[in-house]
Amino acid sequence: MTPTAGLGHIVRSQHHQGSPGDAAITTATQTEHDSRSRRIDPSELLAIALGGAIGALARVGLAQAAPVSTGSWPWATFAANIVGALLIGYFVTRLQERLPVSTLRRPLLATGFCGALTTFSTVQIELLKMADRHDWALAASYLSASVIGGYLAVFASSAMVRRVRALA
Amino acid sequence: MSAYAWIAVAVLGSVGSIARFLLDRAISLRSAGSFPLGTLAVNASGALVLGLLTGLAFSGEALTLAGSATIGSYTTFSTWMFETHRLGEDGRVQAGALNVLVSIVVGIGAALLGRTIGAAL
Numbered sequence: 183m184t185p186t187a188g189l190g191h192i193v194r195s196q197h198h199q200g201s202p203g204d205a206a207i208t209t210a211t212q213t214e215h216d217s218r219s220r221r222i223d224p225s226e227l228l229a230i231a232l233g234g235a236i237g238a239l240a241r242v243g244l245a246q247a248a249p250v251s252t253g254s255w256p257w258a259t260f261a262a263n264i265v266g267a268l269l270i271g272y273f274v275t276r277l278q279e280r281l282p283v284s285t286l287r288r289p290l291l292a293t294g295f296c297g298a299l300t301t302f303s304t305v306q307i308e309l310l311k312m313a314d315r316h317d318w319a320l321a322a323s324y325l326s327a328s329v330i331g332g333y334l335a336v337f338a339s340s341a342m343v344r345r346v347r348a349l350a
Numbered sequence: 351m352s353a354y355a356w357i358a359v360a361v362l363g364s365v366g367s368i369a370r371f372l373l374d375r376a377i378s379l380r381s382a383g384s385f386p387l388g389t390l391a392v393n394a395s396g397a398l399v400l401g402l403l404t405g406l407a408f409s410g411e412a413l414t415l416a417g418s419a420t421i422g423s424y425t426t427f428s429t430w431m432f433e434t435h436r437l438g439e440d441g442r443v444q445a446g447a448l449n450v451l452v453s454i455v456v457g458i459g460a461a462l463l464g465r466t467i468g469a470a471l
Contacts, residue, residue: 230371231364238363238423245418246351266428274432298367300427302393303400306461329450332431
């Protein structure tokens, strides 16, 4: 994901007070395009590196602390992914729609930390191992719980940030 | 794990995250639509490489460093879910559903392909 830090938050906040409008979407897309055409900022890379290091330490630490035995639910990966989805919804919604424009918070917190805390590849390997053992029930429940849980986590944290804003 | 291994986890986590950012950016700049192709490419290529490492029988600390720390940080679940949620929110429900389905099918296929290649080497 490209760390957008343009003026999108202003448009998005109008967008969510009313019904979803095409104008808001168009403007958000244009903002994204503008930020994409920027040159890469070294401090942005540094922020991603720092966030990524902390995210990787947290995920690997969790995996070391709670090793998964064959045939059981991969709790460490699952927990990291759901928590990461909760946090990315919270961070990005807050940064886009509530806080003043900041160029480094999104690469640090979303692209770096949440991106590295969560993982896609490990899930695929865990699913392959479940399939090797013909444990289809575990594979199906793990995959669906991850996707549904991850989606609901983003939904819930985004809604929470907007609710707080609406009350303020 | 030793202190050195933890330092390596942090460094490799940075490397994986920067690689993800750069590939996603390069693909997003070249794709016309707003479908999150960049994240799909990152996750599919990461699943392929992690499958390869598994097929090559990497284990223990080597798998932790090359697999969990590097490829684990390179691929992302949170961005995938975030982009899916925002597609749905913008009324592009079909694109969101497609983003979930294609990622899963391509991801598992890539992991399986990588593992098969790794085991054959």
